[in-house]
Amino acid sequence: MERILIVGGAGYIGSHVQKQLLDEGFHVIVYDDLSSGDIINVLPGADFVKASILDKSALKDVMSSGIDAVIHLAAKKAVGESMINPSLYAENNISGSLNILNAMVENNVKNIVFSSSAAVYGMPQYCPIDENHPISPINYYGYTKFAIEENMNWFSQLGKLNYAALRYFNAVGYDASGAIRGKERNPQNLLPIIMEVATGKREKLSIFGNDYDTPDGTCIRDYIHVSDLAKAHSLALKYLMNKKQSLTVNLGTGMGTSVKEIVDATEKIIGKKLNYDFAPRRPGDPAKLTANAHLAQKLLNWSPDYTCIEDIIQTVWNLEL
Ligand code: UD1
DSSP: OOEEEEETTTSHHHHHHHHHHHHTTOEEEEEEOOSSSOGGGSOTTOEEEEOOTTOHHHHHHHHTTTOSEEEEOOOOOOHHHHHHOHHHHIIIIIIHHHHHHHHHHHTTOOEEEEEEEGGGSOSOSSSSBOTTSOOOOSSHHHHHHHHHHHHHHHHHHTTSOEEEEEEEOEEEOOOTTSOOOOOOSSOOSHHHHHHHHHTTSSSOEEEEOSOSSSTTSSOEEOEEEHHHHHHHHHHHHHHHHHHOOOEEEEEOOSOOEEHHHHHHHHHHHHTSOOOEEEEOOOTTOOSEEOBOOHHHHHHHOOOOSOOOHHHHHHHHHGGGO
């Protein structure tokens, strides 16, 4: 069976990708420095290398061990932090990713699936956003993702490798069987914050803005279940290995859910009120961001299994029960 290197495989999305590939019988090697990932996310059956993507010699060692494809999800992802400390993002997200590409080329590893983001588009000019939407990131985090897409594109044109750039919208949820239990430390995203409020770890949720041009005034996002994302990684991997062609696709459900709707749905699931207030808008937040993911459906034959936000939130709440 093919040997797949999952860089960042102990992280939130990486661990779900790991589970998907193990379930399908792939040989999985998780490479992670555990800076934000968690060792409990390394599943039985996976090999584990604890190292950083800034460590070129560790990358070289693992790439020379006979790797058929790389899935790269190791990155810093706090949008606000990227605007305050861009060097951290330049180092980890750009230099670290270039180290991976260079180690692949040096060892003749031909396929990479890359964790990109809807943040490459910047402020939406129309919604749902398709892959032809202009690229114009409004935060440095989004820029780092696009910088790596461009590099992969060059490497691909120069015949060095094939890539799948997967532009995620808002990843949420947990594996429904409960196999992944590692929670992110110091979460910055909406649903993990809501869960901290629900369990009393955090006093309250601040909803950033209730005066947007949306039906209830709060921002609308496209929340996609992480197990659906994981499935797309496996399909992208097979596309690369079989077709030997590169691709760039959005991954989202196409459905928009507002912050208030997420709060209301969570209250129903947990059976109690959440403590929240309305705070000023967060700079750089578009009112509405949803995906047109028809290309992923067409090229990868992918579609999300989870289409109901309550079902998605339930998989997160299950971790607390
Ligand atoms: C952003 C990025 C996304 C990235 C993700 C990872 C953009 C356009 N999107 O998503 O690419 O992968 O971060 O961190 O840059 N909210 C509150 N209160 C809170 C937290 C969030 O009201 O305490 C609201 C936000 O205003 C937003 C929604 O919840 O409307 C989701 O926010 P968040 O989870 O931070 O993700 P995005 O900012 O949408």
